[in-house]
Amino acid sequence: KTMRKCFNRKKTAFRDPELLASDISKIRGTIKGPIFVPGDLRQHSEDYAETFLKAIKKYKIKNSVCFEIFKPADEEFFHKVSEAVPNYSFEASIDSHEEKIRKATGRFYSDLEIEETLKAAMKNNCQRFDLFFLVGLPHQTKDSVLGTVDYCQNLYQKLDGDKRLLTLVSPLAPFLDPGSSAFDDPEKHGYKLFHKTLEEHRQALLEPSWKYTLNYETKWMTRDAIVESTYQSAIGLNKLKNHLGIIDSSTASRIESRILKALETVNKIDSIIKDCAGPEERNERLQTIKSQIKSFNTSTICEKNELAWPIAWPTKFFNFKISGILKALFAKD
Numbered sequence: 001k002t003m004r005k006c007f008n009r010k011k012t013a014f015r016d017p018e019l020l021a022s023d024i025s026k027i028r029g030t031i032k033g034p035i036f037v038p039g040d041l042r043q044h045s046e047d048y049a050e051t052f053l054k055a056i057k058k059y060k061i062k063n064s065v066c067f068e069i070f071k072p073a074d075e076e077f078f079h080k081v082s083e084a085v086p087n088y089s090f091e092a093s094i095d096s097h098e099e100k101i102r103k104a105t106g107r108f109y110s111d112l113e114i115e116e117t118l119k120a121a122m123k124n125n126c127q128r129f130d131l132f133f134l135v136g137l138p139h140q141t142k143d144s145v146l147g148t149v150d151y152c153q154n155l156y157q158k159l160d161g162d163k164r165l166l167t168l169v170s171p172l173a174p175f176l177d178p179g180s181s182a183f184d185d186p187e188k189h190g191y192k193l194f195h196k197t198l199e200e201h202r203q204a205l206l207e208p209s210w211k212y213t214l215n216y217e218t219k220w221m222t223r224d225a226i227v228e229s230t231y232q233s234a235i236g237l238n239k240l241k242n243h244l245g246i247i248d249s250s251t252a253s254r255i256e257s258r259i260l261k262a263l264e265t266v267n268k269i270d271s272i273i274k275d276c277a278g279p280e281e282r283n284e285r286l287q288t289i290k291s292q293i294k295s296f297n298t299s300t301i302c303e304k305n306e307l308a309w310p311i312a313w314p315t316k317f318f319n320f321k322i323s324g325i326l327k328a329l330f331a332k333d
Helices: 002-007 017-027 046-057 075-084 099-104 111-123 142-158 198-204 223-244 249-275 279-287 290-296 322-330
Strands: 035-040 065-068 088-095 129-135 165-171 191-193 216-218
Touching (some): 075 111, 088 111, 111 129, 142 165, 142 223, 165 223
Parallel strands (some): 035 065
């Protein structure tokens, strides 16, 4: 439906798997850094994934290659990935630790399947596995969001505290995706939309707080609850990762300080918006906390380098291949 409505296509278009492997080979000719392949290789079919992995294996890629995964995978799949790309990582968004909430977002798999997928990846030399949780989902309450921390603690225990697993929480932000079923029929999915037109979304991006940029709230959580539970769960995950040694105490302290400052800034902005009689007074008072607004809107709930993928073979100065770049610049058509 979305493909027809937004892109004038009858179905999703997929790059030929052998050409995709060739693209990655060309990229590794100019950079030594990580290469990200968006989309689950199995989204088209198992045959597509098989063809791609056989093709890329021939190129003997040394770069770290990062893949997405949309559904559980078995040990055989990760073994094939490991053989094809020795330096690989994965990321997945399971949305929520509650199965009923996952089902409401179209993710029909169990907690056990998630655990078995992670164990299979780690057993087959996955360098890192980023696991994302979202805030602002159908049937999700504030208590459910805060329960994410306990779930992650239990997950780490089942993986013997494996530091290659990185758990992250983030709001479904800044917008419900235009073209999605939730955007087109919000009431059916329990959403209330604040912005619908392109201009309304543009104006929302100018708001001083990401709370007012959000184009939605749900039957179960207001925008206030979405913001507060996001920060509170982020504090909990931050403490958990520090306890497990995934981040050091200095980093954890810095992150928590930023989160608490962000909450304070959100409250100041709310107070200004509530108390001011008009836009001129509002803008004048917002200018007095401009530096705080800029700070809390940037890299608040985790360190920016937590999101950086592993580099398989870094150099002392930079990760570009000068010879490869020169060849590309002077190559004849």
